[in-house]
Amino acid sequence: MKFFIDTANLAQIKEANDLGILDGVTTNPSLMAKEGIKGEEAITNHYKTICEMVDGDISAEVLGTTFEGIIEEGKKLAAIHPNIIVKVPMIKEGVKAIKWFTDNGIKTNCTLIFSAGQAILAAKAGASYVSPFIGRIDDSGWDGVELIGQISRIYKLQGYKTEILAASIRTALHIVKCAEAGADVCTCPLEPILGLLKHPLTDIGLAKFLEDAKKM
Numbered sequence: 001m002k003f004f005i006d007t008a009n010l011a012q013i014k015e016a017n018d019l020g021i022l023d024g025v026t027t028n029p030s031l032m033a034k035e036g037i038k039g040e041e042a043i044t045n046h047y048k049t050i051c052e053m054v055d056g057d058i059s060a061e062v063l064g065t066t067f068e069g070i071i072e073e074g075k076k077l078a079a080i081h082p083n084i085i086v087k088v089p090m091i092k093e094g095v096k097a098i099k100w101f102t103d104n105g106i107k108t109n110c111t112l113i114f115s116a117g118q119a120i121l122a123a124k125a126g127a128s129y130v131s132p133f134i135g136r137i138d139d140s141g142w143d144g145v146e147l148i149g150q151i152s153r154i155y156k157l158q159g160y161k162t163e164i165l166a167a168s169i170r171t172a173l174h175i176v177k178c179a180e181a182g183a184d185v186c187t188c189p190l191e192p193i194l195g196l197l198k199h200p201l202t203d204i205g206l207a208k209f210l211e212d213a214k215k216m
Helices: 010-018 029-034 040-053 067-078 092-103 116-125 134-139 144-158 172-181 190-195 200-214
Strands: 002-006 024-026 057-061 084-089 108-113 129-132 163-166 185-188
Touching: 002 010, 002 190, 010 040, 010 190, 024 185, 040 057, 057 108, 067 084, 067 092, 084 092, 092 108, 092 116, 108 116, 116 129, 116 144, 129 144, 134 144, 134 172, 144 163, 144 172, 172 185, 172 190, 185 190
Parallel strands: 002 024, 002 185, 024 057, 057 084, 084 108, 108 129, 129 163, 163 185
Antiparallel strands: none
16 A cells, blocks of 8 residues: 655655655645645645655646636646646546546546545546545544445456545554555555554563663
């Protein structure tokens, strides 16, 4: 399973990348605004900087909701860097745009997936990734990880090549559960990734080793 970090914060991207396990980055307009990145030129330059930092797929989200608007914006984003993946919402016009991008050699990430049916449509249109939002599904009282498993089973049965990118991950446990369910990628903030490092028995064991080493 690949690890993406879901942020526009350059310091956090660097910290995750320095671990040696980072495969890519996902962003969205909210994350850009959180870092004070506003305006087309500033956003474009920020994407360029991220692409220079991380050798992997970088999802850049469109804001348009019409076919023509998504295509126009997606072409501009794809032109920023070869590693840019155009992030398209799961709407009717978005599915049409994903098919156009696929036919024209532009990779896409279909975002805001909340059902297996949506994931099937995105795969049929040729999306490179689908992003089920498991945390938000959990918030609605359903099981987000179960959706990952359902999509994984369907994709394997039908031979779809689209990768499952588990999004809206809140905890380190979410990451482990998504790996078990068959996710190809997980994307999350830095904190859940660092959370995978932690275990009280590791801390106890290390303290014991260091204590014993002083006796040598």
